[in-house]
Amino acid sequence: MNIRNKERTGNLISIQDSLVKVRFKDDVIMGETAEISVEGKLLQGEVLQISPDFKNPGCGIAEMQVFEDLTGARIGDSVEFKGTPLSVLVGPGLLTSIWDGLQNPLYKLSEQDPYLRPGMHAPALDETKLWDFTPAVSVGDVLKGGDTIGSVPEGHFEHKILVPFGIKKCTVNEIIGQKSVNITEVVAIVTDENNQKQELKLAFRHPVKQPIPFKERSIPRKTISTGVRVIDLLAPVSYGGTVGNPGPFGAGKTVMQHTLCKYAIADVIIMAACGERAGEAVEVFKDFAELEDPSTGESLMNRMCIFGNTSSMPVAAREASVFIALTVGEYYRYQGYNVILLADSTSRWAQALRERSGRQGDIPGPEAFPMDIPDQIKGMYQRAGADSGSGGSLTFIGTVSPAGGNFQEPVTQATMDATGGFWGLSQDRADAKKYPAIDPLAYTTSVYDSFIPWKDREQILSTLHEANGIDQTISTIGLKKVPIEKYILFQKGQTIDFCVLQQNAFHDLDACTRPERLNVINEAVQKLINSEIAIPDPNMDDDELKEVIRAKFDELRQWWRDWNMSAETEEQIAALPSHIDQFVFEGEPVL
Amino acid sequence: MIKKEINRISEVGKALISVEGNPGVALNHVVELLDTDTNQSLSFAKAINISENSTRFQVFNGTGGLSTKTKLRMHEVPLTAGFSYNMLGRTFDGIGQVADNGPEVIFEKQLETSLDTLNPTVRLVPKQPLWTGIPMIDVFNTLVKSQKIPIFASPTEPYNRLLSQIAMGAQADVIIFAGIGLKFDEYHYFKDQLSQSGNIDKTIMFVHLAGESQIKGLTLPDVALSVAREFADQGKDALVLLTDMTNWSNILRNVANYQDMIPSLQGYPGSLYSELARRYEVAADIEGAGSITIIGATTLESLEDPVPDNTGYITEGQFFLENGKLKLARSLSRLKQQVNGNTRSDHRPIMTAMASLLADAEKAYEAAEVGAANDAFSQKLLAYRSDFIANMEEPFGDPLELDAALDRCWEILKRHFEPTETGLSKKLIEEYWDNQN
Incomplete structure (x- = not known):
């Protein structure tokens, strides 16, 4: 996708909940983001569909979902297309961060207002913090996207500074020496494959729906110690594996997630609180900060970052939050770290897709979910995996909240099909307060090796x-x-x-x-x-x-x-x- | 400033109207409907769907009797709710208008009703128990300040009595009563209870009676919760009673149906979960301010119905009322772990032990129905089960302090079991088994 210099704009012609239609004159790119100007606020959205405008020759209609509440929007409000798809900022400072579903840092936003108002934004990563940069390349070196140009220490991690993955081949023209820099400063200048000069900084943006590649993808083999006996004995998961964790409400999904946060052995834990209770995410970042990381003894928060798109936040941003979290996970895997991504809950993500497709008037599939929901779920879990090239891994553990506790529903079924492990929580066990309520005899499977002989x-x-x-x-x-x-x-x-x-x-x-x-x-x-x-x-x-x-x-x-x-x-x-x-x-x- | 007006309605349906073209109304902004001849105000309406060709509104007072000649006056603001301390002791409708034949209330300020999300970083982790005197709640599912929790019950259960009992004893500065689709006698019951318990002067009632305009029922929780939030922002502990959210969800379903939305389960819109969550998530303990606790009622035929099912995933547990008893098996307070670890040392273990035994007892009870509970231990379990139902699951008995309720737990266990049969640790048995009177 090209980044264009020319400003491309349009105007609203229809507004319904989070879905708008925009008339445009020039051209529009499928999937690109745009900013809608509503009562002086700039609201973010993304293009879902493009269709012809029969009444106005020379124009087209772009259908968009908007990630923020549209109250106050009017017909004719202007829209500016940004030319880039939804992307996430990756670089030092990701760890310990707490964002909303669009990577706005929540603590920074709270300095403006205790409530999240539409149009409120803040830089995703701290722009003033200084990092000790050590270069690893010299002028004239030929590099490609993903290659390391240097590193900074981030806590006890060595955070490698990478050439953005969008650059295919480049030559280093300039590189700074050992120096303290913030993420807005240029650390290197390279000439890319199109002979364009590009400025490289400590952080860069990566499109969330384009997976960050593996160096060398491998089969997940090494079992994770989660600390939970029924898992580690009977339904284990390996670094780079995938697990679906369905359960009716009250069966203990939340406690399970919190337990994994506290005790699973990993370098990085990313929590995507997707459409769930805000209080649960708050407990993690307020109370867990006082707990110790079982591997390092430091504060548990030092290995974590949290995306909190909780249940009362705009639905359209739910889908984004899971993909943003996945991309950050891939980024740390590429750096060689073992990452566990806890997504709670993938059902809310699927419901967001359902709400959207309903509004778009799509012909619904089973239980009104989009017809292709199984493929979308598989595609999402496929982004997890082990990387023997980098030595890192991304483990994806997704909770599923089946309607009526019925595991036959589409999202649970598709998840079962998509994951290597499955931890089915049982209502009967939960009723009897037999926790964790993972039922080892029904809906619990794993293809991974346990700590005990087969x-x-x-x-x-x-x-x-x-x-x-x-x-x-x-x-x-x-x-x-x-x-x-x-x-x-x-x-x-x-x-x-x-x-x-x-x-x-x-x-x-x-x-x-x-x-x-x-x-x-x-x-x-x-x-x-x-x-x-x-x-x-x-x-x-x-x-x-x-x-x-x-x-x-x-x-x-x-x-x-x-x-x-x-x-x-x-x-x-x-x-x-x-x-x-x-x-x-x-x-x-x-x- | 002269407000812009629109002179003709092109489409009138159930609860909805449309006008042709684009009069410049903004999404969610309010218009006032006026009789063209007399200029008398008929109702307010909210813009929900806007395009170049037409604009659709939800009409707060319903559409019966509306003429296509009705005039629309644009107010250029979303729905707001009036706020004043003078509202205490009074009753209002679903858009915050006086509904008790009393004098008009002069509002100090107008509140937005959009229920914007509280920044999670401003939330405190809730740690203060709310004691109710009901053993099934205090011992097994302790209620915590700022919790959001509904009572699940079939429509014939005394859920309003339970709701009222919990509320009357609650330690709150302000009680906000939000009744949607209430029968008149239910409204009257609450009003009586609030008066008798001396709580009426710290209560504001928002009431929507069954049969009244649906849209006013739909907006009621937003108005009530906005008022509750304002009290909390001013440092008060507010308790909101929401009854009954199934009525509210059914209105949501009706209106979605009038709007031709594609239904997901049982006719409810796909947004049911998000819509319920937006209301319940208002519950919070706010750093540097007060708190909002929400206790709701959700009536149901089956736990698998979309409304209780979605609610269960949103709220921090539920109290399950069946045959007049608060049932242990399906009741849950998700926040109890925050407060029951520093009460008495036997609190958590005895809770688990009794629950586990009760689950075994339920199995024995089922076996007994086919004559298969013929061994001695099954008989013990059956006797324990009856005892438990009578003495622990009864919500309407005399209030018990936590210590007394825990002592009662030991008494029940001792009546039926040997120490090792309870699964309790040796240490606890030594500490409590023989040391009770």
């Missing part, structure tokens, strides 16, 4: 499956008719669920389980599954025996939960497998 994972899953089957049987025919050995299996399943899968996200020790501890737990679980259970007196009748077995397991569960909440030293941790040994060998075997 066969152990299968073993746990099949035990849970069988125990669940027995549970169903007990509910339908009663406990009396269930054989003892089946009852023991049921109790084993209950124990794994209660002591391992369930986890208290609000308890300092229990909230996060790292791989070493997880392996000890797995050792205990495998022992429990594979051992016959001894009971004190095999001469009791079946009913009494079941009571004794239940009591014995109740005790084990209480012991194990206490262990979850208290075992910290190596010795205390090692007590778990030996406690299981003791547990299974007390007295004579049942059968």
Whole structure:
């Protein structure tokens, strides 16, 4: 897309919610942004469709969505086309930032007004902050888009300064020496492939719908320690992987996102709060700032940036917010860092597309979503991935908010198809306050490697499956008719669920389980599954025996939960497998 | 300044009118409808859809009886709401006009009703509990200042009684009552309750009765919330009661239908979620100012209906009322973690333990229906379940302080279980099991 010098303008001829039609004379580019002048404010929009103007020869009509509230707009208001598509500013200073869905920094805006008024804007990155630039190229060097011209330290990161990806080939004419500069200062001048001089700065804009390339795309192999046991054991995700996390409201999606923010091991965490409650994003940037990054010990906010296009903000900017967040994620991946993008919620993003296509009068697909919504969802998740060339990765974990909690709806189905992992949250588990409510037996899958051997994972899953089957049987025919050995299996399943899968996200020790501890737990679980259970007196009748077995397991569960909440030293941790040994060998075997 | 006028309506539909051409009205700006002959004011209307060829308006007082000869006078501003401390104790309609036959109110200022989003950085993380004396709320789903939370109930449940009970005890400076599609007796009930409890002088009622103009019902929450926000901006803690948001959503659906919008689920417009969110998100604890707490009512046939479903994703939990009881299973306060960690040491664990046992008990209850709950432990669970429903899920009993409510939890557990059966830690059992009276 060309950046043009000539000013191209148009005028509003129709206004409906966030959708406007603009009559233009010259030419208009599909997807370009424009500014609409409404009562002295400049509102941003983007071109969605271009059609002929039959009544006015020589003119055309551009249909646009506007990212801000249009109250006060009139027919005839002027529109200026900008020539560039929606883009995001990338450069040092991204980390710790909190923006709205269009990359306006929220703290800066709050200096103007406590409320977000249409037309309020501020520079995306701090323009006064100085960065210590160290050059890495010399005059005459031939470079291409994405090549490094130097670097600045950003916290404990080395932030590489890149040639913008839009430049195909260029020669360095000038480069500054080691110096403190801000992002508005020129650090190098290059001649591009069209023989044009280009000034390079620490930051540059990149179109959000054009993925930043991989250096060398690779298969996600290295498992992420999320700290959540049910995930790390049974439904793991690797660096560069994709996960859909659907759940009805109240099933614990938010707590899950917050837990991942706090405990997942990553260099950078980007939160796209897309169409969700403002309070949840606020909790992250106000309360989490006091927590420690599990890898560096610094403030958790030092590894984060947040895009907060919350539910009461303009709907049109929701779509933009997810793509902006993705592009920033790709940028850090290109720099060689492991990035996790948490998008909450992709359903709100899809609903924004639905609202728009409804207004445009498109023929609706299932549940009135645009017909191509599955392709759009796939396209979005495809931008995640591992990059062995840079050593970085972008992991995309998207929550899904299915209408009525029904996983058959279009967005959940398309997400299932698009992602490598799927964490289905269950209403039943949430009702029973069994958190995290990820149901390992339904709608939970993962193609990624776990921290435990594949066969152990299968073993746990099949035990849970069988125990669940027995549970169903007990509910339908009663406990009396269930054989003892089946009852023991049921109790084993209950124990794994209660002591391992369930986890208290609000308890300092229990909230996060790292791989070493997880392996000890797995050792205990495998022992429990594979051992016959001894009971004190095999001469009791079946009913009494079941009571004794239940009591014995109740005790084990209480012991194990206490262990979850208290075992910290190596010795205390090692007590778990030996406690299981003791547990299974007390007295004579049942059968 | 002479206001520009338009002399003819070209199209009159349900709640909507259009004029031909482009009279220069701006989006969301208000016009006044006047009788051409007498110049008497008939209604106000809002421009919602503007093109070169025609402009469409929502008419606040409805379109019945409107002549095509009606005159439109342009006011060049969006809908505003009057604000004054003199509004306390009074009743207004959905566009903020006096509706109680009392004297006119002189407003100190006119407020915008666009409900612009509060900058998230100005929000405080809510940390102050609001105690209600209802054990199911205080113990299991603690309410927090600035929370937005609806009561979910079928239309025959006593949800207004519960709403009123929570409100009357609430620690708020100002109560804003926003009733949409109310039956007259419901309005009367609230007015009585507010008077009897001595709260009427700190209350402003905005009331839209069933059968009144739909557009006035549609604008009511915006007007009420703008007034609440002004109080909060002035440092007050405002409590907003929104009942019933299903009525409001149904008006939204009707109007979308009149506007020929493509429906998404069950005829509701695709924007239902965003529209509800824009209202509920007004709830906030504002740095350097006051707060707005919203307790709503959402009537439903099924939890999967679009209105409760969308609401559940927007609000910070819900109180689920069924058969006159506040049900633990589907009730949730998302903010409780902010406040229940520094109450009593048994608060969080006993909440989890009792909930988990109740879930098992529900399973046993289902099994019992087919005669499959024949073991001793299932019998314990069944007895526990009845006890729990009678003593914990009853919202209309005598108010209990938190300590007393927690003690009652232990009593219930002790009546039915052995310590290890509760799943509670050894430490807590030692601390609380035998030390209760």
